[in-house]
Amino acid sequence: MDDLLIYGSYGYTGRLIAREAVSRGGAPVVAGRDAERVAALADDLGVEGRAFDLESDVTAHLDGFAAVCNCAGPFVDTCDPLVEACLETGTDYLDVTGEVAVFERLARLGGRAERADVTLLPGVGFDVVPSDCLATYLHERLPSADDLAVGIANWGSLSRGTLVTTVRNLGSGGVVRRNGRLIRVPTAYDTRTFDFGRGPTTTVTVPLGDVVTAAHSTGVEHVAVYVDLPNPVIRAMKAGRSLESLLGSWPIRQGLERVVETAVDGPDAAERERGEAVVQVEVTDGDRTERARLWTPNTYALTADAAVSSAKRVLEGDAPDGYQTPSTAFGHEFVLDLEGVERELLPSPTQV
Missing domain, CATH: 3.40.50.720 (NAD(P)-binding Rossmann-like Domain)
Known part of the structure; x- marks a missing residue:
């Protein structure tokens, strides 16, 4: 190299x-x-x-x-x-x-x-290697799928750069893919229940890159990304929609960026060593659903x-x-060559 x-x-x-x-x-x-x-x-x-x-x-x-x-x-x-x-x-x-x-x-x-x-x-x-590889793996199992959902749990602490990007995007809401097009939606637009291996968990939509990459990799027309956050945080995100124009203003964002730049670095070696994230993808064509999960090391x-x-x-x-x-x-097997990554094909739920 x-x-x-x-x-x-x-x-x-x-x-x-x-x-x-x-x-x-x-x-x-x-x-x-x-x-x-x-x-x-x-x-x-x-x-x-x-x-x-x-x-x-x-x-x-x-x-x-x-x-x-x-x-x-x-x-x-x-x-x-x-x-x-x-x-x-x-x-x-x-x-x-x-x-x-x-x-x-x-x-x-x-x-x-x-x-x-x-x-x-x-x-x-981390965004988007695990989710993209998992999406393609499942799409090969169900080529007729037209809806894809990504769920992420145990993201862990964030780096300074990630937080600065988050601050920059305050006030811009979220993004999902519908009918092949990217659609702007409100913050915390939708919630969905995933089971990441420890029981049903409520997740909320976030604007991550899979709404572009999963569509490019699979051709699926409906894509959304969800992250596991505590219920009080989800409620606060929804309640804060009325403040988004204020939070998205340049003076507020500039002030928050300064705080992040001076106060944040990222997870230390101990957290990186012990951390574990979970990525789950579900695809469906309305009649069948395929689901799989990846266990990965800490995101960084x-x-x-x-x-x-x-x-x-x-x-x-x-x-x-x-x-x-x-x-x-x-x-899609690329992700399995990375250290500490394991893939689990989950039972398909019974369709009603």
Whole structure:
């Protein structure tokens, strides 16, 4: 992985990915806009570091690299200059986004990427590797499925970058896919009961990337993503809809971002080591339903493993050109190659 550049490498997730790449014998170049932080990380890992911002001539900085892994969020702010440079230089692009707008934007560039012999592979972290692979696995079992629901439990603590992205999206509501189209819906638009292995659990809709990627991977026209949150939190989300215009205002968001930047980093090593997340997907055609569950390590531990494994396979030429999801790039069994991941096919419920 000597011809891999990791941008945003000194952020919480970027550090994990860079360390994972080096632990596997790679020597990626670590990069970002802060020269001091880049140099400190490069010295710590014994690799080359490059400092540049995305307002500069990014193409000049990608010369000689076969792939870039973007870890600098919010990705809606960073993906465009990096992707444009990748398309100009023939460099493959990966990132660890979970942002709906980024998946949608890059999907529209699929044809251009194919003509440039470039792979565009966003979402090589916890969102969306497990859910995308599970969705494709189930769709192969039930090709007639037209409705897909993703449920996630035990997400764990969030990193600074994830929280900043969340703050940026305050006031924008949620997103689901209906009849093949992305539809804006209110926050906490819908609730659904999943059994993640410990009894029925109430979950609530959240705007995650599967509403784009699952549709691309399977062709299913109805997609929604749900997360396990405490009932009081769900009630508060619904009650807070009337405040969304206030929360989404620039002064409020700016203040919250400052708090996050100074007070949050991410889960420590102990939490990453002991954490366990659960992803469950259900598909139905109205007559039959197929369900399966993945048990995974902590979300950030899985992200580091999945991102480096994805980069390695892209560098080896395993991924097709154009816009890809993890399962269209590597197949739905890819997630089972990651450490600590187990898949369980669940009994199909009796249809009434």
